[in-house]
Amino acid sequence: MSEPTVTEKPEKPEIPAIRLEHITKRFGEVVANDDVNLTVYHGQILSILGENGSGKTTLMNMISGIYFPDHGKIYVDGQEVVIRSPKDAFQCKIGMIHQHFKLVDIFTATENIVLGLNEKGRFSLRRAAERVREISAKYGFELDPNKKIYEMSVSEKQTVEIIKVLYRGADILILDEPTAVLTPQETQKLFAVLRNMRDSGKAIIIITHKLHEVLSLSDQVTVLCKGKNAGTVQTAETNEEQLTEMMVGRKVTLNIDRSEPVNPVDRLMVQGISCKNREGTELLHDISFTARSGEILGIAGIAGSGQRELLEAIAGLQHVDGQILYHNPKTDQIDDLRDKTPVQIRELGVRLSFVPEDRLGMGLVGNMDIVDNVMLRSYRKGKSIFLERKAPKSLAEKIIRDLEVVTPSAATPVRRLSGGNVQKVLVGREIAASPTVLMAAYPVRGLDINASFTIYHLLNEQKEHGTAVIFVGEDLDVLLELSDRIMVISSGRIAGIVDARTATKEQIGLMMTKNTKVQTQEGGAADAG
Amino acid sequence: MPADAKQARTAKEPLFHIAKRDHIAWWKAWLIRVSAIVLALVFSGIISYLLTKENPLSIYATMFDGAFGTERRIWNLSQSLAMLLCVSVAVTPAFKMRFWNIGAEGQVLVGGLATAACMILIGDKLPSWLLLLVMVIASIAAGALWAVIPAFFRANWQTNETLFTLMMNYIAIQLVSFFVYKWSVPKGSGQVGLINRSTKVGWLPKIGDQEYLLNILIVLAITLIMFIYLKYSKHGYEISVVGESENTARYIGIPVKKVIIRTMLISGAVCGIAGFLLVSGTDHTISRDTAGGRGFTAIMVSWLAKFNPIFMVLTSFLLVFLDKGASQVSTKFGLNKSFSDIITGIIIFFIIGCEFFIQYRVQFREKEGKTK
Secondary structure (H helix, E strand, O other): OOOOOOOOOOOOOOOOOEEEEEEEEEEOOEEEEEEEEEEEOOOEEEEEEEOOOOOHHHHHHHHOOOOOOOEEEEEEOOEEEOOOOHHHHHHOOEEEEOOOOOOOOOOEHHHHHHOOOOOOOOOOHHHHHHHHHHHHHHHOOOOOOOOEHHHOOHHHHHHHHHHHHHHOOOOEEEEEOOOOOOOHHHHHHHHHHHHHHHHOOOEEEEEOOOHHHHHHHOOEEEEEEOOEEEEEEEHHHOOHHHHHHHHHOOOOOOOOOOOOOOOOOEEEEEEEEEEEOOOOOEEEEEEEEEEEOOEEEEEEOOOOOOHHHHHHHHHOOOOOEEEEEEEOOOOOOEEEOOOOOHHHHHHOOOOEEEEOOOHHHHHOOOOOEHHHHHHHHOOOOOOOOEOOOHHHHHHHHHHHHHOOOOOOOOOOEHHHOOHHHHHHHHHHHHHHOOOOEEEEEOOOOOOOHHHHHHHHHHHHHHHHOOOEEEEEOOOHHHHHHHOOEEEEEEOOEEEEEEEOOOOOHHHHHHHHOOOOOOOOOOOOOOOOO | OOOOHHHHHOOOOOOEEEEEOOOOOHHHHHHHHHHHHHHHHHHHHHHHHHHHOOOHHHHHHHHHHHHHOOHHHHHHHHHHHHHHHHHHHHHHHHHHOOOOOOOHHHHHHHHHHHHHHHHHHOOOOOOHHHHHHHHHHHHHHHHHHHHHHHHHHHHHHOOOHHHHHHHHHHHHHHHHHHHHHHHOOOOOOOOOOOOOOOOOOOOOOOEOOEOOHHHHHHHHHHHHHHHHHHHHEHHHHHHHHHHHOHHHHHHHOOOHHHHHHHHHHHHHHHHHHHHHHHHHHHHOOOOOOOOOOHHHHHHHHHHHOOOOHHHHHHHHHHHHHHHHHHHHHHHHOOOOHHHHHHHHHHHHHHHHHHHHHHHEEEEEOOOOOOOO
16 A cells, blocks of 8 residues: 555545454454455445355454454554454444444433443533434434334334444444345435435445345445455446355355245145233234245244244244144144144144244254254154164254255354354254244344355245245345245234235335334435445 | 554553453363462462461371371261262252252251151161161152242242242251251250161161261262263253253243253252261261251352263362361361361362363463564
């Protein structure tokens, strides 16, 4: 890099807002970041793209003071800095918006924003609220400073998080997968705001998996591959294929082959189920649908609209009213699964597999090795009081081989595996039971492209074997490509069931917010970058 | 690099930072443990010299002597080890299930109380083999009952098992006090004394002329069985799953309530056996101090051994050795019990503390080379 000089042109200043040089970070044997360089200028949006475990979040955590690099230098506005804690990061005007919000539910937006700030002079909540309003107006946020967090939608909470770092004077913003929880309309709004911030001279770094978002939002893309720089490209000069290739290191086909359902039979008839939580709030209201064999039924909806309760009700983990009828292909009998325990369901001969949303907290046991986790479904078999580990061991090895699970051995605790490999173990186990009904909740959440496509292919394979697949997803593009029918739920009610071959993303996005009080604006600015 | 000298002003790395280890070679882990013990000995040597002006080496020699000095001391040590090991093995399934059973003290006591009651009340009515059988069953039942009450409430109403089991201890202690008064010999002395001193009815038989050998063998058998139960049985597997994640257990259809109650039954039953061994095989009497704090020490033994019953032989040996050795030091040098507690405390601190260095790695700032 040449001697830094300030040029006249404000849109392309020569001193980068932040520059990383030769950053290396190891965790034990694992090299999370290896000699990574990165540069962002003021008035620029940089996307960081990379597969899972490629070290994106680790890199950002080093900028925001959560980790400390083993080697390398960080420059802010041309000055070398040492960031030891999030406090140091704020002093360097760096603010990170994490994937999981860190807000106090019973406080208002303003209270959360000023929380932990120790400003000089007399504290006035009213003045703080005034400043929050100013910031909102400046960048085009919509936020009521006096609204309590628990009354907010996910996108409002995210707004609070963003304003929180702006309030602290951040000039460099880092957003870790900000769109993962948003509807298409909310995403458009967020992007509009981010563009406003860029235009006012902020440097923005955004971590995302979604290629089309990278292309529509950012000015530059830095791709990480296995902890190393795979290159930096101008967004205008690249396309999805090139980015994927850089990210994965080889060509990947991004097509999901959707076959026509063969000979579909009604397998699972859900009729009028409803349930309430302990406080008496209705979580599910009169849900009725049918899942057919050889078909993928997608379920779309804002996170927390009752998807979890619905799947758990079918799996026998949640008490509901109504009927859940299962048509047994072997005996041709129809059984009601409602209020049966998972064991009773299995004893009825129902081959129901369930890939829950919470992989390590529900589907698997993090501290147990792969063999013991594979054994969860089958350990009861046989009359012996002792465990039989031989068959599970060979099944574990088969899963590792067939699904290309990256692990030192079958005796490695699953919590040590990366997200994608954890999911492969879980899906592998659930599929091994050759299910007639397969439910998967957010099966690709947090997974990289390669792992995601492995999962899509596995779901498709199950469909072709005649399994009734129920797929709860968040990425509408994928839902539209993969499913045969899509059921949209909103606030625990069915907003509609559409044919995935003809439906559009906007149509589904609108249905998702049908019964909620959250306002949605149509047709946000959708200009491509 | 055209770096301005002024820029280096803020550029100062922290002196060291701490990183979690992924994996550590077994020999490194043991090296850390051994050096921790050496450091502990050096450190407590300095402390003892400063406090007592005695030669630290002679203090350690005395400790060793206190533990292994005579054949009798070795048997005593083994007996104390066995008793501590028994209670530690008993609490392990509960802790593995993340059920904070701190009521082992009470469970041991009621087990002992049941044993004593059999010896006193029906000692002369049954043939001795049948009496022993009844005593074993009674102690198991009493210990299991004491453990299952908190388990039942926890399983059904999510009550806090820590407080509940703790409170059960006090009930057990008061219950024992009551019966000790009732059975005291002579009346009103507040001591039961050796039960069936002359007839030795209900005393655990000797093997050869070794008073404690049967005790020790029973405990070793229990330890081995528990190891196998936890590692290779379906029940043991269910305990691990419930302990790691109740949600996963529910998802997979493990009856969580049943597992909690069953596991506490087992935990309490083994505590009951410990009570039986203490009363019938060791003390031949009952008092409020029969359990002697083992119910609490056992928790430490179990955790230090990472819930592996075989390792518990080592960890309980360590604690018993320190205890025996330190009390010998107190006697020989005319120091009170507090001094030996200080030594024990220092050594345990180092041993537990070294686990930190096994889990984590401390990285110091690298010296900057001038050729950059």
